[in-house]
Amino acid sequence: MKFFVAWMMVLALATVGNASEEPEESPVGRTIDNFELQDYRGKAVKLDDFRDSKAVVVIFLGTECPLAKLYAPRLCALAAEYESQGVAFLGINANVQDSITEVGAYARIHEIKFPLLKDSGNRVADAMGAIRTPEAFLLDGQRRVRYWGRIDDQYGVGYARDNPQRQDLKEAIDQLLAGKPITLPEAEATGCHIGRIRQPDPNAKVTYSQQISRLLQKRCVECHRPGEIAPFALTDYEEVVGWAETIAETVEENRMPPWHASPKHGDFINDRRLSKEEKQLIYDWVAAGAPQGDPTQLPEPLEYTTGWQLPREPDYVVAMRPAPYSVPAEGKIRYQYFTVNPGFTEDKWVTAAEVAPGNRAVVHHILVFVKTPSTRLSEEGGFLAAYVPGLREKPYLPGMAKKIPAGAQLYFQVHYTPIGSPQQDLSKIALVFCKPEEVEYEVKTASVSTRNILIPPEDGNYVAEATSGSLGEDALLLSYMPHMHLRGKSFRYETRPREGDSQILLDVPEYDFNWQTSYRLREPMTLQAGTQIYCQASYDNSKRNLSNPDPQATVRWGAQTDDEMLFGYFDYAIKVPGPETNKATPEMLRYARSIIMQLDRNRDGRVSRKEVPRQHMSTFERLDVNRDNQLTLEEMLTP
Template identity: 50%
Template sequence: MRILQRTFVRVLALLLAVFAARSLSAAAPTVIGKTVENFQLSTHRGQPWELADTADQKLVALVFLGTECPLAKLYGPRLADLHKTYADQGVAFVGVNANAQDSITELTAYAQKHAIPFPLLKDPGNRVADQIGAERTPEVFLLDQDRKIRYHGRIDDQYGVGYSRDHAQRRDLAEAIQELLAGKQVSVPETAPIGCFIGRTRLTEPHGDITYTNQISRLFNQHCVECHRAGEIAPFPLTAYEDILGWEETILEVIDENRMPPWFANPQHGAFRNDTRLSAAEKTLLHQWVKNGMPEGDPDQLPAPPQFAAGWRMPEPDQVVAMRAEPYAVPAEGVVDYQYFLADPSWDEDKYIVAAEARPDNRAVVHHIIVYVVPPGSQDAKPRGRSILVGYAPGSQPMLLTDGVAVHVPAGCRLVFEVHYTPNGSPQADRSSVGFRFTTKDQVKKQLHGRLAVNTRFRIPPGAASHQVTAEYQSRQDEVLLEMTPHMHLRGKAFRYEAIYPSGQREILLDVPHYDFNWQLGYQLAEPKRLPQGTRIQCTAWFDNSEDNLVNPDPTAEVRWGDQSWEEMMIGFLSVVDPDPAPDAAADEPHPLQINPGADPVGVWRWKRDGAPHQLTLQLDDDKLSGVIEIVGRGKWSIQQAALADNQLTFQVVPPEFAGQVLLEFDAVVGAKTLQGNLKYSVRTTGQSRTLPWTAERAAD
């Protein structure tokens, strides 16, 4: 039985894992049993309110909330439901906002958006938060009739650092309320509150030479504002000095724990041009600035803000393809399974793509998009074995190809959008799309190819804490590696790419010791890596199916390959191009084709495979051998690179229905009445191949 169906992908510093309260410190004094003295505050509507007004209530739940904290947004509707459940049982709910950065207008908007039916109080100068000892939002203090704290901590355990369940396994606040109403002691009186730090009023007078305008703004522009700006997925902007006030403790926490910016590559192996990490010096600078009271500095020193396109970040698209005709409805909360949308771009001719961008329509709820190519004739909307064309995740860049590099997509192909939605506390709608720019075939010098090492036959035992699975890709020709993207699901623990060169030399290309499903990161090599023909890329993945994995859907299950995140995948994606030709390489002069009269391949040849009749027609035009293979019921395939040396015939076929990912290589001895040799079947994306015997007979005139 599955404990949960899936944990939805959550952006660390942008959504759930911006916050951290991993455990209650053993050294921290408990607040259980502490009496909360009467206090007076005003509601968001300006009405006076004091704790003494609740004297007729058996219990009072004080909940500290923030208007921009994603967890406070997600729990707004749930708190409203709890209020309705217990209001007639003598339980009062009261929200308290102590954030210096939250205005009354923003508090009012929060109340309206989430239909909050109980009072929301503004705590200027965080007086009440200091009196009670509140640190985060949301954070609950449940008071008995004597106004002593009987429960303190989280609302429930649905959300944690970097994970989210589809439902709570323990409803801590509700359990505490029910136990107290029944005259019992609270069985679990204290839990760790998970949420953003309260933005307290700072008492330190700003001082020092480190200022926002001179140093800190540049740091945020480089590392943060790509996502932390209006209209992007981050829960709050960081584009101005005022934006940072109140968030400094949360920012310091996530960078100290290396959760922000997200980056998981082991620095001992490889250098990557999209490395987002803050340096040790940058972290020290930020800490010192906060310690010095966060001086703003001289406005004249403020750098020009980075420029981001309001719409497309790629050049104006030649074509835009929407995922579907109508928007998809995203619920306010809960877990949304991966959604797959099949779209037809109406490509009636081969396309050569030089720029592509997957564009979320509603960035507030779209965590990531992957657009796959579906070969002609396929009706499967799932991306099994498909080639990835372009993707989107927070902070990702459009695909922009230069220097004559393009992606070739055969005519008749369609697209599958894989979209992962993250509810944000209110109902949303999304109609994401993808934009393309094209070039002509004569302008293409190289094609960008997708490769992968994949294992679909693994079985992860129940309770296994570090189960190893391997997969391998072997280059069938010289290639240049540009990027690597590991992919697993919720039990993914670690991932490694290792190159084994034809010489026997081994090199770790990428090591991810702490894989995080929350981020679908690609690692772009700072210097492209040449892979000689025969190089093996060995990918090793480790999976944690134990109870210690907090996002594990079910530690008692044996886990196999599957699309959904409660199942697993093991894929090492690679992006490659053909290498540049050697500077002294000269094109071979064509030689007249010499045909041995006893070994003339021209004509019609027939054979059967799997019961299906096949026919090869070869012809000679101007010393050039060409031909067509016809399979009954499947159509015709043109042969390529046909050559004849003495009586040895070779040629290739690239079946169009596989979007160029399958290569058939024929090699046969030409006899008077037979072609006898081998057929090598290769899957380009995986580097896997299989050789079969092949015999064809000349057709009678």
């Protein structure tokens, strides 16, 4: 559909600018003086060159701002549409961090035919009162500003619609050409701050070289470096200084680094939150003009592993399909599904798995499932691995592994998001195996789920809940990953022990579909046999939810992002039986018989596949060792 998290990492950064950047008064009604700038080829272009045009649209753009990339095709279409009506388009790049070469590349990639100029020193941006990219100024024949703001309302902070509900710039052009008043002369632009030339305080205590570079290395550079998921790098001063205002803005609003779990519950090893002291360093640095400081104080650059991020070379690598998948420049793309037969003739024990997108710019997320010959695919079982924005997969703990049964297939679910130019993707998965005798604990991914979702129109707080089956044995809880779609509002995990009080495991008060975070416990948590996991999710189907594709729709369970889901994935580990545990105890025998009595509806002394609830299907698969779709008492007691 629309979201791409790499651009959401910036778009999430972009909302109302700091007061210091706001113009003293609205530019609407102001006459713009003639200016002269050079385009990326070195050709001088003046505003007066368009004196015969009925109107001029001046658009401020940035080469790395994801929103400026998304809107490039639309601006080209608007320019072509209105050229015959005497309307000229003029693009300006005022970002200090964007070079002439990068401006030229942006123009070529997006096939921009109108002039694209470089505003070195922000002279024109300051004179016109421009704040963000993309940001439009509509000038009439006397070069007065008649409209100022966004292009339309399709994209915003944390949301992206299938189509715009209001085409602000287009409507303003039509009204101007028709000689009518502009009904909405201002519509606040959403995007990235223009990277301006700054006047740093020479006596500042906080500098890039001393504190900020180290903070970015610790918290940001893992994603914000060349070739990674973030849309721009934060590895050198010349680049970082252009994003200073945007960095401070997103940090202040707790949108970067992305982390949505309440600190009241759980201790997570991948917690990305900044401390109060770290935040204050950023605020002080930006307030002081983002000084560079003494470059000799810079830390040594971090070295990162290139290629697969696994603990060793993978034992098995496979692509999702033989040839790349083509992603269009624009439009809505439904989930794509690809099946791969790895040809495993024996069970494989996986100690580490990594899903690598072939094109991070357009891959929103990938889920890979294991499908055995006797089962149909279900997102409620068989989960193997994932790629989601910001997720860094780690190997399982020593002695732990996940099993892929012999004869199983791998099933890729891929969500693509267009970025304004045609792209291709060929994503892959890599696996690291171990020997069966090295496995002490089998890692399983289960899910708490329900399809009982029916959200009424305009319901801003619809609540759904689900409870897992009871654990048949003691287990170690490892991680959680809540999953909903665009109307997801909050998500909570709780234990339901056989005896004792419930405990909140994870609380996500502000769920964000753009960040499918896996919350990994710092230390495994012991769950007693008989424990259930309870999940409660809330949904916002009202107009207040800007991500909502249709507040008037009745929303049901479904696989696409304009449907809804409730999946509370969790990883847990169970002890692999050894020779000393092969003999069934009387307690195990009683428990196995009670399970059969509960599920055996036709009273034939065994449990068939049709008698097993969906949430227990993965357990049935593990116990049905002879693959006859029948579960006997003997199989239940077989280690």
